[in-house]
Amino acid sequence: xxxxxxxxxxxxxxxxxxxxxxxxxxxxxxxxxxxxxxxxxxxxxxxxxxxxxxxxxxxxxxxxxxxxxxxxxxxxxxxxxxxxxxxxxxxxxxxxxxxxxxxxxxxxxxxxxxxxxxxxxxxxxxxxxxxxxxxxxxxxxxxxxxxxxxxxxxxxxxxxxxxxxxxxxxxxxxxxxxxxxxxxxxxxxxxxxxxxxxxxxxxxxxxxxxxxxxxxxxxxxxxxxxxxxxxxxxxxxxxxxxxxxxxxxxxxxxxxxxxxxxxxxxxxxxxxxxxxxxxxxxxxxxxxxxxxxxxxxxxxxxxxxxxxxxxxxxxxxxxxxxxxxxxxxxxxxxxxxxxxxxxxxxxxxxxxxxxxxxxxxxxxxxxxxxxxxxxxxxxxxxxxxxxxxxxxxxxxxxxxxxxxxxxxxxxxxxxxxxxxxxxxxxxxxxxxxxxxxxxxxxxxxxxxxxxxxxxxxxxxxxxxxxxxxxxxxxxxxxxxxxxxxxxxxxxxxxxxxxxxxxxxxxxxxxxxxxxxxxxxxxxxxxxxxxxxxxxxxxxxxxxxxxxxxxxxxxxxxxxxxxxxxxxxxxxxxxxxxxxxxxxxxxxxxxxxxxxxxxxxxxxxxxxxxxxxxxxxxxxxxxxxxxxxxxxxxxxxxxxxxxxxxxxxxxxxxxxxxxxxxxxxxxxxxxxxxxxxxxxxxxxxxxxxxxxxxxxxxxxxxxxxxxxxxxxxxxxxxxxxxxxxxxxxxxxxxxxxxxxxxxxxxxxxxxxxxxxxxxxxxxxxxxxxxxxxxxxxxxxxxxxxxxxxxxxxxxxxxx
Numbered sequence: 001x002x003x004x005x006x007x008x009x010x011x012x013x014x015x016x017x018x019x020x021x022x023x024x025x026x027x028x029x030x031x032x033x034x035x036x037x038x039x040x041x042x043x044x045x046x047x048x049x050x051x052x053x054x055x056x057x058x059x060x061x062x063x064x065x066x067x068x069x070x071x072x073x074x075x076x077x078x079x080x081x082x083x084x085x086x087x088x089x090x091x092x093x094x095x096x097x098x099x100x101x102x103x104x105x106x107x108x109x110x111x112x113x114x115x116x117x118x119x120x121x122x123x124x125x126x127x128x129x130x131x132x133x134x135x136x137x138x139x140x141x142x143x144x145x146x147x148x149x150x151x152x153x154x155x156x157x158x159x160x161x162x163x164x165x166x167x168x169x170x171x172x173x174x175x176x177x178x179x180x181x182x183x184x185x186x187x188x189x190x191x192x193x194x195x196x197x198x199x200x201x202x203x204x205x206x207x208x209x210x211x212x213x214x215x216x217x218x219x220x221x222x223x224x225x226x227x228x229x230x231x232x233x234x235x236x237x238x239x240x241x242x243x244x245x246x247x248x249x250x251x252x253x254x255x256x257x258x259x260x261x262x263x264x265x266x267x268x269x270x271x272x273x274x275x276x277x278x279x280x281x282x283x284x285x286x287x288x289x290x291x292x293x294x295x296x297x298x299x300x301x302x303x304x305x306x307x308x309x310x311x312x313x314x315x316x317x318x319x320x321x322x323x324x325x326x327x328x329x330x331x332x333x334x335x336x337x338x339x340x341x342x343x344x345x346x347x348x349x350x351x352x353x354x355x356x357x358x359x360x361x362x363x364x365x366x367x368x369x370x371x372x373x374x375x376x377x378x379x380x381x382x383x384x385x386x387x388x389x390x391x392x393x394x395x396x397x398x399x400x401x402x403x404x405x406x407x408x409x410x411x412x413x414x415x416x417x418x419x420x421x422x423x424x425x426x427x428x429x430x431x432x433x434x435x436x437x438x439x440x441x442x443x444x445x446x447x448x449x450x451x452x453x454x455x456x457x458x459x460x461x462x463x464x465x466x467x468x469x470x471x472x473x474x475x476x477x478x479x480x481x482x483x484x485x486x487x488x489x490x491x492x493x494x495x496x497x498x499x500x501x502x503x504x505x506x507x508x509x510x511x512x513x514x515x516x517x518x519x520x521x522x523x524x525x526x527x528x529x530x531x532x533x534x535x536x537x538x539x540x541x542x543x544x545x546x547x548x549x550x551x552x553x554x555x556x557x558x559x560x561x562x563x564x565x566x567x568x569x570x571x572x573x574x575x576x577x578x579x580x581x582x583x584x585x586x587x588x589x590x591x592x593x594x595x596x597x598x599x600x601x602x603x604x605x606x607x608x609x610x611x612x613x614x615x616x617x618x619x620x621x622x623x624x625x626x627x628x629x630x631x632x633x634x635x636x637x638x639x640x641x642x643x644x645x646x647x648x649x650x651x652x653x654x655x656x657x658x659x660x661x662x663x664x665x666x667x668x669x670x671x672x673x674x675x676x677x678x679x680x681x682x683x684x685x686x687x688x689x690x691x692x693x694x695x696x697x698x699x700x701x702x703x704x705x706x707x708x709x710x711x712x713x714x715x716x717x718x719x720x721x722x723x724x725x726x727x728x729x730x731x732x733x734x735x736x737x738x739x740x741x742x743x744x745x746x747x748x749x750x751x752x753x754x755x756x757x758x759x760x761x762x763x764x765x766x767x768x769x770x771x772x773x774x775x776x777x778x779x780x781x782x783x784x785x786x787x788x789x790x791x792x793x794x795x796x797x798x
Contacts, residue, residue: 040071040084041110045117047075047096054079055121058098065091085110096121104387106438113440115503120387143392143433144203144245145445145498147508148530148544149232150591150605150640152177155224161651161701163710163738163756166220167262167270167789173219174244175714176699177227178605178640178655181692183719184298184767184779186215189690190229191607192636192661193241194617196550200245201333204378204394207427207451208239208553216337216374216400220274221287221317223247223254230589230607231544234494234510234528235433235445240548240587248319248333251276252283257794264756264787267294267310281323288316298779299344302764306344307364313339328383336375343368346777353416353464353569354475358409366410374400388438395430396451404625412462412477416569419461421625425554427453429490441500445510448493455554458483463570472569480564488518488554496528504534516551522582524549530589538595546587552580552615552628562671574678576670580628583615591640599647609636614663616688618774620672626774629672631663635685649703656696661688672774680724687725689773693717694731708740711760721772732765734781749795756787 047058060081062071070092075081085092088111096104101121108117154173162168162176171186179191190197199206199217219225228236228243236243249256254276262270269292276285296311314337321331349363380394401424411418429451436444459482465474496510508530515523530544565571591605614634617626638659645652662685666678673681680686699712713736718729738756745751762784770778 040086041088043083043085043092043094043108043110043113043117045081045083045094045106045108045119047079047081047098047119047121049101049121049123055098055101058096058101058121061095061097063093063095065093067093080116094119108440114501115441117440122387143390143435143445143447144235145233145443145496145508146228147233147498147506147532148230148528148542148546148589149228150178150230150542150589151226151228152642153224153226154219154222156222159219159222159225160740161708161710162699162712163736163758164262164787165738165740165754165789166218167260167272168219169215170217170219170225171215173225174227176653176655176697176712178642178697179229179638179657179659179695180227180242180697181657181659181690181695181716181719182714182767183690187690188242189692190227190242191657192609192638192659192688192691194615194688194690195553196239196241196615198236198239198243200243201378202248202331202380203245203392203433204333204380204396204431205449206376206378206396207398207429207453208425216315216376217246217335218287218289218315218317220272220289221246221248221285221319221335223249230591230605231530231546231587232528233508233530234496234512234526235447237492237494237512237514237526237548238490238550240546240550240585248317249274249276249285250283250319250321251285252278252321254285258791259794260789260791262754262787262789265785266304267292268785268787269293270789282321284318284320286316286318288314290314295782296341297344298767298781300346300770300778300780301344302766302780302783304783304785307347308342308367309344311339311341313337324383327385328381331380331382332377333380334377337372338374339372341370341372343370349414351413353413353472355409355412355477356475358413361409361413363410363414366407366414368407368411369405371403371405372401374398389434389436391432391434393430393432395428397426397428399426400424402625408462412464415621416472417461417463417621418477419459419570419621421460422458423456423625425453425455427451443498444495445498446493446495448491450489450491452487452489453554455486455488456483457486461565461570463565463568466567466569466571468567470569470571480568480570482564486518486554488516488551490551491515491517505531506533507531514549516549516582518554519552519579520581522549522551524582524584540593542592543590544588546585546589548583548585548587548609550583550585550615552582552630553617572671573674574671576666576673576678578630578666578668578670580615580630580668581613583630583634584612586610593642600645601643603642604639605642606639607637609634611635611663613667616663616690616774618672618689619776620774621776627669627672629669630667631681632665632667633685634661634663634688636661650700651702652698652700654696654698656694658694659691660693661691662686663688677724677773684724686773687720687728689720689725689775691720691725693728706741709738710740711735711737719768719772721769721775723771725772727771729766729769732767732781733761733763734765735760747795750793752789752791752793754789754791756789757784758782758787759784 047055058075060073062083071083073081073083094106104121106119224247226245257275259273272289274287291313299306317335345366347364376398378396382392384390404421406418408418431449433447461480462477464472492514494512498508500506511527513525526547528546533541588608593603595601611634614631641656643654664685694717696715701710715733717731721727737760741753743751765781768779
């Protein structure tokens with residue numbers, strides 16, 4: 001431990017020496033600028049300890065370049081100090097000392113400070129591990145700025161106040177954020193984009209896995225979940241519609257243990273557990289859950305009970321960390337999910353094709369299944385060198401696969417093709433982030449990432465012979481094999497400067513460079529600029545611009561062998577087969593927030609995206625796997641309204657979004673479209689299939705005599721439908737409600753009882769009706785159902 005400590009000290013001394021040399025050279029021309037009328041130039045600052053707490057009674061000495069003391073003072077109760085310098089524009093050294101703490105030095109330019117200088121001093125005594133963990137968590141959070149973007153955060157308390165609490169699927173938690181709308185199969189769309197989401201755990205990105213139905217990540221292991229969207233700082237790239245950053249629980253700070261059973265109607269059974277603790281410098285947090293339900297997917301029928309819709313889903317997560325020394329932490333984050341879904345049957349359908357030897361096969365008997373696996377791991381080394389430099393380097397790996405197994409007989413009779421599809425994706429790489437805070441007005445961040453991925457896309461399809469018009473010519477099927485493998489490489493670097501020229505103004509400017517080498521080879525330098533201005537104490541304005549570069553998702557690319565399916569019932573609607581390519585965007589974001597009275601906040605945010613080669617996705621066949629394609633041009637724009645109120649036992653929020661997403665001229669994957677639809681889109685801007693003009697979310701929680709009453713709801717004006725998405729579905733409203741009671745058991749811990757009603761108003765609505773671009777079947781939202789849970793919070797002995 002001492003060896004690492006001494007190494008950090010030597011690095012800090014070297015950095016101090018380098019800065020002294022720099023100030024000796026650069027500072028000379030500034031000495032001519034004397035203070036006006038002999039008045040001293042005030043230098044204001046604050047002294048904090050390693051975790052940001054103010055330090056009172058610290059000695060603050062001002063020295064010139066010759067190491068001569070020219071002023072001294074002592075920090076006040078809040079760590080604040082004011083000291084006078086004789087010359088404006090000259091670089092001085094501030095030396096801070098206090099018994100029990102190590103000496104800290106900071107260099108400042110007299111008259112250039114627009115905000116108080118922050119000086120952190122480190123205790124000479126060994127810090128407790130929880131203090132060290134909090135310090136490193138704070139430093140890790142500081143590696144990822146949000147300046148200019150729109151950030152919406154759910155902490156543990158906010159998640160617990162949702163009707164289902166920790167049992168809420170991650171996608172339904174995010175639906176409570178502004179600009180987020182639901183789609184079938186658990187999909188989410190943020191601000192008019194189809195998916196294009198980037199998931200991060202403790203600031204480290206997780207490469208995309210093969211899209212499936214199951215939720216890979218769960219709120220159960222989250223300390224907080226943040227959705228960052230809009231015009232993002234240069235650190236974020238490739239997937240930019242929304243950054244979902246999950247800060248995990250840590251056994252050192254979250255010394256917990258509980259077991260829970262949750263379940264109810266629709267055959268729902270969901271046991272789970274959480275356990276976290278620590279020993280010496282090692283800490284751990286693990287959680288696991290199982291979900292069994294008879295309503296795994298949104299069925300094509302409106303009734304509460306679907307045909308063939310059972311799902312079994314399991315997930316596990318672990319976070320392990322070890323302190324190499326007080327400024328360095330090594331952590332391992334790992335997780336897995338394994339899910340099986342039955343595909344709901346659609347009864348009373350008329351047969352379309354004839355299969356030899358089969359005379360009666362009702363559509364209610366069709367049995368399709370999908371199996372999904374996801375595994376990921378992140379090994380992160382995070383540390384601090386002195387009070388001003390933080391870093392994190394993290395190798396990562398993720399493997400996922402999806403297997404779709406058709407009903408060979410049923411799919412041939414009703415669809416003319418039975419596709420056995422397997423897709424897998426394995427990605428490996430690393431990410432580096434650094435931050436330097438040694439300048440009085442600036443925080444410099446730099447880093448990058450590199451990874452490669454290999455996708456296997458296999459399709460074994462049974463089809464009937466057909467004539468040139470697609471009419472079946474034989475009732476004896478034959479098999480076509482269409483397998484490909486793709487390799488993609490991603491290279492990204494960025495640098496950015498967060499500058500605070502005024503106390504009320506923060507500007508983040510930067511640039512990132514991305515290179516994609518996969519289906520195509522493309523690169524782009526993407527400038528970013530964002531500012532946050534607080535003209536008054538409770539008023540915040542922000543504006544930002546970002547250039548975006550988005551490669552096609554490798555695992556969703558389908559480059560069909562059109563020739564192999566000619567003159568079969570599996571022939572695509574048209575023959576175009578352009579290669580999916582990179583999307584390039586200009587993105588603008590402007591907004592404001594205002595605190596009306598303490599606890600009551602409102603906000604407005606407008607956005608506009610101009611896209612070239614806009615990427616979209618769709619389900620173009622019976623296999624429930626999505627495929628990507630491009631529009632030559634695209635535009636997405638809208639405005640969000642947000643509000644929240646928190647006071648005493650009451651907390652509420654309400655969000656409303658207007659959004660429009662459109663594209664024109666299909667330039668890849670044309671074989672998935674009919675020629676008439678391609679012709680129409682070539683001369684018209686059409687709505688994207690996931691466009692939902694109006695959406696809203698709202699919720700409230702109130703605690704009364706130990707009971708918490710909670711409610712949330714979502715509204716949507718309806719997704720697109722019909723030829724070229726020229727229609728849209730009716731609006732829908734879904735309201736969920738819950739009641740929670742906690743009972744203390746003294747030395748035996750506590751019991752938490754929860755009751756939930758999903759879709760309280762039992763509103764029957766369609767998410768999809770089976771029409772529209774990239775939509776194959778109808779799906780209905782959930783019907784009213786009752787659930788309940790009991791959680792035993794175990795007494796944990798420290």
